[in-house]
Amino acid sequence: MAKLSASMTSKTASAVQEIYRPIIRGYFAVFAAYYLLLLPTNFMYYQGLDLWSVVGIASLTSAVAVAGFFRLRTKVSIELLERLLVVLNFLVVMNVVVTLNLMFAPEKLVYFVILVMLFALASVSTRQSVLSIVFSCLAFLTFVPRIGAGDQATYGFLTFGAIMASVSITYYLRKAITYIATAKLDAEDQLEEARVVGESLRHKSLSDSLTGLPNRRAFFEALRKSKHEVTRHEKESRDDPRAPVQNLWLILVDLDGFKAVNDVHGHLVGDLLLKEVSNRLSAHCGETAHVSRMGGDEFNIILKSSGDETVIKGWCDELLEELAKSYVIEGRYVRISGSMGCKMMDLTQGARSQINEADYALMAAKKQGKNRSVIFTAAHAKQADERYKVEQALRFASLPDEIELLYQPQVDLRQNRIVRAEALARWSSPIIGDVEPSKFIKVAEESGLITQITLTVVEQAFRTLSLWAAPVPIAINLSCHDLISDPSIDQIIDMAREFKIDPTLVEFEVTETAMMIDLDKATTNLKRLSEMGFSIALDDFGTGYSNFSYLRRLPIEKLKVDRSLMENSGDPMTEKVLFSLAGMARTLGVECLLEGIESEVDLLVAKRVGADAVQGFLFGQPMSVGELSKVLENEAREKASPATVTQ
Numbered sequence: 001m002a003k004l005s006a007s008m009t010s011k012t013a014s015a016v017q018e019i020y021r022p023i024i025r026g027y028f029a030v031f032a033a034y035y036l037l038l039l040p041t042n043f044m045y046y047q048g049l050d051l052w053s054v055v056g057i058a059s060l061t062s063a064v065a066v067a068g069f070f071r072l073r074t075k076v077s078i079e080l081l082e083r084l085l086v087v088l089n090f091l092v093v094m095n096v097v098v099t100l101n102l103m104f105a106p107e108k109l110v111y112f113v114i115l116v117m118l119f120a121l122a123s124v125s126t127r128q129s130v131l132s133i134v135f136s137c138l139a140f141l142t143f144v145p146r147i148g149a150g151d152q153a154t155y156g157f158l159t160f161g162a163i164m165a166s167v168s169i170t171y172y173l174r175k176a177i178t179y180i181a182t183a184k185l186d187a188e189d190q191l192e193e194a195r196v197v198g199e200s201l202r203h204k205s206l207s208d209s210l211t212g213l214p215n216r217r218a219f220f221e222a223l224r225k226s227k228h229e230v231t232r233h234e235k236e237s238r239d240d241p242r243a244p245v246q247n248l249w250l251i252l253v254d255l256d257g258f259k260a261v262n263d264v265h266g267h268l269v270g271d272l273l274l275k276e277v278s279n280r281l282s283a284h285c286g287e288t289a290h291v292s293r294m295g296g297d298e299f300n301i302i303l304k305s306s307g308d309e310t311v312i313k314g315w316c317d318e319l320l321e322e323l324a325k326s327y328v329i330e331g332r333y334v335r336i337s338g339s340m341g342c343k344m345m346d347l348t349q350g351a352r353s354q355i356n357e358a359d360y361a362l363m364a365a366k367k368q369g370k371n372r373s374v375i376f377t378a379a380h381a382k383q384a385d386e387r388y389k390v391e392q393a394l395r396f397a398s399l400p401d402e403i404e405l406l407y408q409p410q411v412d413l414r415q416n417r418i419v420r421a422e423a424l425a426r427w428s429s430p431i432i433g434d435v436e437p438s439k440f441i442k443v444a445e446e447s448g449l450i451t452q453i454t455l456t457v458v459e460q461a462f463r464t465l466s467l468w469a470a471p472v473p474i475a476i477n478l479s480c481h482d483l484i485s486d487p488s489i490d491q492i493i494d495m496a497r498e499f500k501i502d503p504t505l506v507e508f509e510v511t512e513t514a515m516m517i518d519l520d521k522a523t524t525n526l527k528r529l530s531e532m533g534f535s536i537a538l539d540d541f542g543t544g545y546s547n548f549s550y551l552r553r554l555p556i557e558k559l560k561v562d563r564s565l566m567e568n569s570g571d572p573m574t575e576k577v578l579f580s581l582a583g584m585a586r587t588l589g590v591e592c593l594l595e596g597i598e599s600e601v602d603l604l605v606a607k608r609v610g611a612d613a614v615q616g617f618l619f620g621q622p623m624s625v626g627e628l629s630k631v632l633e634n635e636a637r638e639k640a641s642p643a644t645v646t647q
């Protein structure tokens with residue numbers, strides 16, 4: 001505390017001195033000018049030795065005053081300031097003493113009174129002002145014997161009065177200056193405090209509170225800065241062929257299965273895991289790359305490198321290896337991996353579109369099986385462009401006019417007849433023409449436009465059913481978004497009521513991957529549909545998890561084995577796989593339908609493995625309702641004729 005107050009005093013003293021400096025400088029300037037102007041006039045009044053003594057002391061005084069004036073341009077120590085003032089004041093007194101000795105007149109003693117006042121006013125410390133006043137008084141006293149008793153009393157009182165007045169004025173002046181200096185210091189302290197607070201607020205606004213990594217805002221700032229640096233480097237090295245080429249890489253990192261960690265271990269473990277992942281990312285990036293957290297389990301890296309694609313891939317793979325090592329969090333072993341999308345930045349292009357391209361590469365890494373890095377290439381650019389066109393056309397499509405449904409028969413192998421038809425969407429866009437369903441459904445799912453498509457398909461299918469005199473049950477595909485969206489399911493149920501649909505005539509097909517996005521929500525919604533009497537089929541079976549534990553919890557009535565499993569139906573191994581999948585359906589007590597039956601061999605295999613139903617080109621391509629009705633009529637006719645024998 002004592003130390004603090006001492007340092008405060010010296011700080012205040014130095015601030016006081018800084019306020020005095022220009023005043024004292026002006027004081028020096030006045031004396032310099034006064035004695036320089038006085039010099040020539042001395043030649044009119046004095047001669048010989050007298051002249052040289054007057055000129056000598058005046059020259060010395062003006063020289064000291066000029067030197068002091070220049071020295072005080074910059075900050076000086078208080079001791080030097082005091083010394084300069086004492087010397088100047090002493091010389092000024094000596095000037096008066098010399099001239100009075102040569103030409104004495106009692107009234108000239110008033111000079112000392114004026115000097116006392118001046119010295120007191122233009123002083124920087126008490127000791128300096130006292131010393132200057134003492135000079136003046138001593139000099140005055142040497143002349144006292146030369147005047148009469150009356151003058152002695154007059155000048156004595158005058159000098160005393162001058163001393164008192166000057167000392168009190170000086171006291172209040174010093175007080176005022178000290179007050180100003182303290183106020184200035186306080187203002188400076190507050191300014192500094194505000195700067196520190198501002199700095200810390202800026203730091204906070206640029207960093208992620210959980211991991212301490214730079215945040216989204218900081219990422220964009222760093223990207224701008226890096227782009228600027230690389231552009232400058234490019235310009236500077238243009239004339240130097242030996243200078244290494246420097247490229248700017250944008251790497252997006254997304255953790256695989258982070259949601260599952262949160263669900264299984266809880267959010268606390270999830271948060272700690274994110275911190276650990278951040279540490280590993282920072283350690284790998286070091287000084288060479290800038291890593292930031294964009295939110296959730298997404299991180300962005302900006303890497304400046306002269307290496308080619310192989311080098312970047314190697315750098316990313318090393319980081320992936322690091323991330324995939326197990327973590328010990330709260331005493332539990334947790335494993336996670338990451339996927340990465342990389343894009344070499346084109347410095348002439350905007351950041352937004354290139355971030356989207358890196359994101360496209362990241363999506364590709366996820367689709368290729370995760371825990372890998374993918375570099376955005378020209379082929380990706382072409383795909384992305386196509387995808388963009390499809391998405392734009394979908395956004396502006398009038399879906400009820402542009403979507404048409406075709407129906408593909410499903411045949412029951414025991415009854416040997418069509419028991420259901422799957423409704424398959426066809427889109428004919430006036431802008432980009434016909435688009436394959438697998439393509440536009442994927443784009444619609446990724447862009448969130450699928451909900452509108454589903455509702456259009458459901459409405460068309462329900463309308464067809466309601467107008468059909470002898471309807472065949474139909475199957476409608478649902479997407480992941482539909483399954484986890486309560487409003488979508490509500491709307492489907494409302495439409496079923498509106499069209500007075502018999503729920504036993506409708507089956508909804510869902511995929512395992514769709515349900516895995518939010519198994520609990522999907523299960524709840526499937527139960528709602530099932531409780532209303534709709535049946536549920538699990539589509540694309542055999543390509544996903546095919547896990548007993550969750551299959552048992554779902555209200556499904558059918559497993560639709562994906563047609564990719566029928567591709568090598570002649571292969572004994574394929575048959576074994578199909579056999580076990582059909583066995584799984586039996587164990588679960590649900591029906592088994594094999595898709596992709598294109599040939600008699602496929603059909604034979606389907607029967608051998610114990611499938612209940614089949615669907616495929618052998619029984620019909622997807623067709624219009626009119627065509628399907630005819631097929632159904634033919635089938636009914638053939639059934640009615642006892643001579644007809646079918647497969």
Ligand code: C2E
Pocket residue numbers: 408423424425436437438441454457477478479509539540563595596597598615616617618622
């Ligand atoms: P999916 O639900 O598995 O539908 C079966 C797909 O297999 C259909 O392709 C059908 O034409 C095709 N297919 C049927 N039998 C055979 C065969 O013997 N050989 C071959 N090679 N293919 C056969 P499509 O119509 O192109 O549909 C592709 C996928 O698009 C569908 O697969 C489904 O996932 C999706 N999709 C189609 N319509 C809709 C819809 O209305 N809503 C949703 N959410 N998805 C739909």
Ligand code: MG
Pocket residue numbers: 422477509539
């Ligand atoms: Mg289907």
Ligand code: MG
Pocket residue numbers: 539540560562563595
């Ligand atoms: Mg299927």
